Amino acid sequence: AQSVTQLDSQVPVFEEAPVELRCNYSSSVSVYLFWYVQYPNQGLQLLLKYLSGSTLVKGINGFEAEFNKSQTSFHLRKPSVHISDTAEYFCAVTGMGGANNLFFGTGTRLTVIP
């Protein structure tokens, strides 16, 4: 099975500042990696995904993430955040093949301060 650790439960950041949300994973097989965003009282929306190829993945809303196999990490970054980025962010992993069960981290609450 796979597991995910999100190292920060809450990240406050000022508007227009850069942000990095950290994610580390554990797996005995090759993986697919995802970041999801959840706005208040809503479901989860896919932000970006790594399936194969380039280790730098670009997603929606100006977010990007870099897959680092040696460090088993998939950190999420944005160079300049907006108030509208305030939300909960979840990192998720699934092993290649099989039922594609997604294993989620415990989430990081990003709060953008005006």
Next chain:
Amino acid sequence: NAGVTQTPKFRVLKTGQSMTLLCAQDMNHEYMYWYRQDPGMGLRLIHYSVGEGTTAKGEVPDGYNVSRLKKQNFLLGLESAAPSQTSVYFCASSYRAWAFFGQGTRLTVV
């Protein structure tokens, strides 16, 4: 295109009551999942299905049952609700590891 639809959106149950949550998807996905979301614990997989007529247990299956009689529907049942089952429940369907989520069902057991 509705995507993944969950009903109901809110429900309050008394301890010991039963209920069924319905998830419907219109994307013809084979895989469907039920998760529960609790503060500080992320999303945990309850049950999943890899196709019509099949179901399997996830991380936290106790107290829940599921059925997938039709490809587009995945039902989650609580036979005898307990306060520990107070949570937000999310259904998802997936294609090639890309999961689409419903809007969630907020269940309170009193």
